Structure formats: C-alpha cells, structure tokens
Amino acid sequence: GIQVEQSPPDLILQEGANSTLRCNFSDSVNNLQWFHQNPWGQLINLFYIPSGTKQNGRLSATTVATERYSLLYISSSQTTDSGVYFCAVKGKAAGNKLTFGGGTRVLVKP
Amino acid sequence: GAGVSQTPSNKVTEKGKYVELRCDPISGHTALYWYRQSLGQGPEFLIYFQGTGAADDSGLPNDRFFAVRPEGSVSTLKIQRTERGDSAVYLCASSLTGILAGGPGDTQYFGPGTRLTVL
Numbered sequence: 463g464i465q466v467e468q469s470p471p472d473l474i475l476q477e478g479a480n481s482t483l484r485c486n487f488s489d490s491v492n493n494l495q496w497f498h499q500n501p502w503g504q505l506i507n508l509f510y511i512p513s514g515t516k517q518n519g520r521l522s523a524t525t526v527a528t529e530r531y532s533l534l535y536i537s538s539s540q541t542t543d544s545g546v547y548f549c550a551v552k553g554k555a556a557g558n559k560l561t562f563g564g565g566t567r568v569l570v571k572p
Numbered sequence: 573g574a575g576v577s578q579t580p581s582n583k584v585t586e587k588g589k590y591v592e593l594r595c596d597p598i599s600g601h602t603a604l605y606w607y608r609q610s611l612g613q614g615p616e617f618l619i620y621f622q623g624t625g626a627a628d629d630s631g632l633p634n635d636r637f638f639a640v641r642p643e644g645s646v647s648t649l650k651i652q653r654t655e656r657g658d659s660a661v662y663l664c665a666s667s668l669t670g671i672l673a674g675g676p677g678d679t680q681y682f683g684p685g686t687r688l689t690v691l
Contacts, residue, residue: 510678557630
C-alpha cells in the first residue's frame with residue numbers, strides 16, 4: 463500500500479518561531495489532509511489539500527502532487543500549537559481509506 | 573450535533589468480554605469510517621461504510637471485529653472475546669461523500685474517540 467513519511471518526528475519551538483513540517487508519500491493521491499491532534503486526542507482538520515496552496519491564519523500548506531510531498535508551515539507559533547500533526551492521504555489505488563503518517567510531535571515553549 | 577460524536581468516551585473491560593462502540597456521524601454524511609490508534613502512532617483504517625453497506629472492511633484485524641450501520645447513519649463497532657492487544661483509541665470519521673476520485677466532499681471529520689482498555 464501507499465507509504466506516508468513525516469519529518470521531523472519531533473520539534474521543539476520557542477513561542478513566536480516559524481517551522482515547516484514535511485509529508486512524503488509514495489504514490490498518486492486523490493485526497494491529502496493535515497490534522498492537528500491536540501493533547502486531549504481530538505483530531506482537528508487543518509487542510510484538505512491534494513494539490514496547490516492554502517492558507518488559514520498562521521497556518522499554510524502546499525502540496526506538490528507531481529513530486530509526492532506536502533509541507534505545512536506554522537508561523538509565529540503559540541503554545542496552543544503544541545500537539546501532534548498528522549498528514550493523511552487517500553491513494554488513487556487504495557480505495558477510500560486515509561493512510562496516516564507517523565506524525566510530527568510539536569512542543570511550543572513559552 | 574455539529575460534529576461526529578462517539579460513545580462511550582472510555583471503556584474498560586476484561587479479557588474475553590464483548591464490547592460495542594457507537595458512532596454518530598455528522599448529519600447528512602453518507603460515508604463513515606472506523607480507525608484505530610495505538611499509543612504513539614497514527615490512526616489505522618479498519619472499515620468504511622457507504623450508506624448502509626460496508627464498502628471496504630480490509631482493515632479489520634480478524635473475525636472478532638464487526639461493524640454495522642443498519643440505517644445509514646449511526647454505526648456500531650463490535651468486538652468479541654476482547655484481548656489485551658485490542659486496547660487502543662477507536663476513532664470514527666465521516667465525510668459528505670465517499671467518492672473514490674476525491675474532491676472537497678471527501679474531507680473526513682473525526683470524532684473524539686473511544687479509549688478502550690482491556691485488562
């Protein structure tokens with residue numbers, strides 16, 4: 463099946479810093495979503511972005527489908543940005559399920 | 573409600589017992605998914621419903637796991653003869669459509685999960 467790799471696995475930031483999270487995938491996709499899992503375990507939708515660029519406040523994402531990667535940018539990080547960020551894809555040959563990467567664990571220190 | 577809801581939020585059971593986990597999807601969403609998340613890992617797919625039928629159950633680990641969605645809305649995940657290795661957070665998601673080709677209606681929204689502990 464499709465493979466999804468996220469980097470870095472862990473990230474420690476000072477409040478106010480910017481960061482970039484990366485998601486590589488091994489095959490063509492119909493769907494790519496970025497999620498933030500907060501400390502209470504809730505998966506929060508950040509972006510639906512199988513291709514192109516989107517921005518929402520301090521967050522933005524870019525997916526280059528032809529090169530099989532996506533980037534999530536966090537600007538001016540806040541302590542509430544702490545948690546685990548997951549990239550999940552639906553492979554074109556993989557039915558209707560999302561395959562998740564291993565996540566990037568982000569800790570923003572005050 | 574506005575989002576996906578799951579009950580119970582926590583379930584503790586003994587090895588060998590039967591459990592049922594419930595999922596209420598977002599109103600009007602035709603597709604429903606179950607995933608399982610073990611500690612420190614990303615969620616893993618279990619089963620997908622389009623309407624009342626299980627369109628893909630390839631992620632169910634064995635025949636002790638079964639899920640239903642009899643009226644095309646609420647779904648129940650059933651686990652028989654629970655084992656300690658079944659301990660995990662069980663997540664439910666729904667999407668407006670379940671079109672293979674994708675599109676914004678394919679966005680999956682997740683519930684808060686049920687934390688299952690098998691002693």
